[in-house]
Amino acid sequence: MASSGLELLLVSLPQLGKGAAQTLAISGLGILFATLGGVLYGVLATLGKHGVNIVLRIYLELFRAIPVLVWLYLLFFGLPIFLGVSLPSFWCAVLVLALWGASEVGEVVRGALLSLPRGQREAGLSIGLSGWQLYGYVLLPQALKRMTPPTINVYTRIIKTSSLAVLIGVVDVIKVGQQIIERTYESVLIYGALFLFFFFICYPLSAASRALERRWTHA
Amino acid sequence: MTFDFAFILSTLPAFLKAVGVTLQVGLIAIATSLVVALINAPILLYRIPVLHRLVALYVELARNTPLLIQLFFVYFALPALGVKISGFAAAIITMTFLGGAYLTEVLRAGVEAVPVAQLESGRSIGLSELQLLRHVILPQAGLLSLPALFANFIFLLKETTVVSAVAVPEILYTTKSYIALYYKTYEMLAVMTLICVLLFLPLSLLLSRLERRLQHGQFGS
Numbered sequence: 001m002a003s004s005g006l007e008l009l010l011v012s013l014p015q016l017g018k019g020a021a022q023t024l025a026i027s028g029l030g031i032l033f034a035t036l037g038g039v040l041y042g043v044l045a046t047l048g049k050h051g052v053n054i055v056l057r058i059y060l061e062l063f064r065a066i067p068v069l070v071w072l073y074l075l076f077f078g079l080p081i082f083l084g085v086s087l088p089s090f091w092c093a094v095l096v097l098a099l100w101g102a103s104e105v106g107e108v109v110r111g112a113l114l115s116l117p118r119g120q121r122e123a124g125l126s127i128g129l130s131g132w133q134l135y136g137y138v139l140l141p142q143a144l145k146r147m148t149p150p151t152i153n154v155y156t157r158i159i160k161t162s163s164l165a166v167l168i169g170v171v172d173v174i175k176v177g178q179q180i181i182e183r184t185y186e187s188v189l190i191y192g193a194l195f196l197f198f199f200f201i202c203y204p205l206s207a208a209s210r211a212l213e214r215r216w217t218h219a
Numbered sequence: 220m221t222f223d224f225a226f227i228l229s230t231l232p233a234f235l236k237a238v239g240v241t242l243q244v245g246l247i248a249i250a251t252s253l254v255v256a257l258i259n260a261p262i263l264l265y266r267i268p269v270l271h272r273l274v275a276l277y278v279e280l281a282r283n284t285p286l287l288i289q290l291f292f293v294y295f296a297l298p299a300l301g302v303k304i305s306g307f308a309a310a311i312i313t314m315t316f317l318g319g320a321y322l323t324e325v326l327r328a329g330v331e332a333v334p335v336a337q338l339e340s341g342r343s344i345g346l347s348e349l350q351l352l353r354h355v356i357l358p359q360a361g362l363l364s365l366p367a368l369f370a371n372f373i374f375l376l377k378e379t380t381v382v383s384a385v386a387v388p389e390i391l392y393t394t395k396s397y398i399a400l401y402y403k404t405y406e407m408l409a410v411m412t413l414i415c416v417l418l419f420l421p422l423s424l425l426l427s428r429l430e431r432r433l434q435h436g437q438f439g440s
Binding site: 078082162195 | 279280282283284285286287288289291292295296298299300377378380381383384391394395398404405408411412415416419420422423424
């Protein structure tokens with residue numbers, strides 16, 4: 001039994017690998033766009049423009065109030081009806097993870113930027129730096145240490161949440177696992193393997209986040 | 220594209236029921252998670268031999284894996300081991316597994332956030348360990364954990380949407396069923412969104428306010 005289980009896993013590896021690649025692609029693209037969007041959000045939120053802040057607040061609260069899975073269904077079923085465009089489920093998942101992740105990373109970036117002493121911004125402006133220079137050379141580099149650990153935590157949440165893509169029909173690592181179970185009935189083995197697959201990706205990230213936080217807050 | 224209000228009205232009883240199921244799953248899971256956390260946090264804080272390692276392992280396993288996988292394991296894999304359970308039971312078990320780990324961390328962090336000077340002051344005026352716990356540590360730790368605790372309650376309530384995957388008739392599952400049966404996609408998506416906003420938005424706004432309020436109320440500020 002045990003050896004046949006291992007054999008099954010070995011035989012299934014190429015198939016599972018393909019699914020895993022989909023899962024990792026969704027997570028990776030989601031993380032990439034969430035980071036870019038999050039930095040943009042953080043910068044915009046610290047400009048001190050009232051109108052911009054209101055728009056960002058609405059964006060944030062919408063993504064906090066409405067669960068990610070609901071957003072997935074909204075875009076997957078709603079886009080074809082409301083905008084006449086139908087997005088493949090893969091890109092639908094990437095888009096939702098990116099938008100949701102950007103609001104989460106954005107709040108982290110905003111908090112980190114706000115935690116810097118006011119004098120930094122004032123000093124930068126007083127020596128005539130432009131907005132780009134102020135953020136690019138003074139504020140963001142200093143905020144980097146404070147925002148990296150919590151941002152890594154958002155990344156692990158994006159990776160975990162990417163699992164929901166299977167529910168709108170993406171053939172990710174979970175779907176492939178389910179197909180193998182349909183053939184072999186080895187549900188304990190396959191779901192156990194899927195559990196460990198996510199754990200061995202997310203745990204090192206969580207541990208790294210904690211280690212960085214400990215190192216940088218004591219320094 | 221027409222908006223069928225009559226149809227929406229006809230689905231309202233079902234959606235009311237669905238909100239009830241969401242709240243039921245969410246509140247039960249919050250309560251059971253809290254029990255798990257109240258047992259686990261002291262084990263971690265007092266470093267009870269062997270047990271604290273097991274609790275730490277549990278917390279890491281639960282926090283670093285997706286709820287959906289945990290749910291599928293409980294619902295689809297446990298029956299293969301001879302344990303057959305309903306979707307509802309699977310939902311509660313899984314959400315307790317996840318929520319218990321998160322709340323354990325919240326409570327532990329709350330106690331550890333109490334400044335060491337507070338403990339030293341308490342000991343220096345001759346408080347016993349029990350008095351210290353009751354009059355110094357717990358009141359402050361409770362206050363310090365409150366925003367994170369509340370944030371996790373809301374998180375768990377929102378995570379109930381995931382249990383739609385094992386046919387628990389909460390909001391999302393009800394929406395999906397109606398779309399599949401009647402093709403009223405437009406109307407059902409609108410209803411689902413509206414319910415989520417009405418249910419979760421006040422809670423998350425309340426959380427933002429609570430966080431700011433408690434920041435002002437912290438010691439030494």
